[in-house]
Amino acid sequence: MDDRTLSERSYTRALTVAIVLVACLGVAWLASIYTRPLNDVYPFTCVIRDSHGSTIQLYVIDEEVWQKLQTMKQQGLHKWVGGRLLRDSQSTLGFRFDPETVVVADVTAETFQTWLQDISDRLEYWLGVGIAYVWAEVLD
Numbered sequence: 679m680d681d682r683t684l685s686e687r688s689y690t691r692a693l694t695v696a697i698v699l700v701a702c703l704g705v706a707w708l709a710s711i712y713t714r715p716l717n718d719v720y721p722f723t724c725v726i727r728d729s730h731g732s733t734i735q736l737y738v739i740d741e742e743v744w745q746k747l748q749t750m751k752q753q754g755l756h757k758w759v760g761g762r763l764l765r766d767s768q769s770t771l772g773f774r775f776d777p778e779t780v781v782v783a784d785v786t787a788e789t790f791q792t793w794l795q796d797i798s799d800r801l802e803y804w805l806g807v808g809i810a811y812v813w814a815e816v817l818d
Contacts, residue, residue, distance in 0.1 A: 720777045724751070726759055726814040732794035734769065735815065737777040746782040751816035758786045760811030763797065763804055771798040773805070786811045 720737040722744040729734045730759045736759065738744045750757055761779035766772065771794055790811050797812075804810050 720768050722747075725817040726812070728793045728812040729756070730793040730795060730813045732771070732798075734774065734794055736773055736780065738777060738780050739777045740768065743780050743782055747816050750782065751818075754815070754816050756813055758783045758791065758807060758811040759814045760786070760790070762809050764799070765805065771795070772801050773797060779809070781811070783811070786794075 703767070704723070705816050709761050719761050722738040722740060722741075724736050724747055725740075726736050736747070738747065746757075747759075759777055759780070760780055761781050762776040763773050764776050766774040790807065792804070793812050797810055
């Protein structure tokens, strides 16, 4: 074996190690983003309880929606709360509402009205529907 072939093999190994190292660092960085507590990511958070007694942590981005939730809490109101559904393995229910699409409403289409445990029990169905609303109050 000549020196050039040995040199090429060493270079290939070094390049392979560098690529694997960069890939591992990239995966670790992505994992740190996705495993970071959602409270650190979204500016507003509260707990809602639906009409069947189940609760879920709600993350909100929109300040207007947040103000509606605060008013609900202060006045002890129940309203339809929901939005687009996202699978979330960290949630005990297996899903959460997309913080960018959370809605607080007096009226919604009946097709999208449900309760939290129903969403959890039939998660694939509700993810297919895409959005859902629960009659809820704000606890915290």
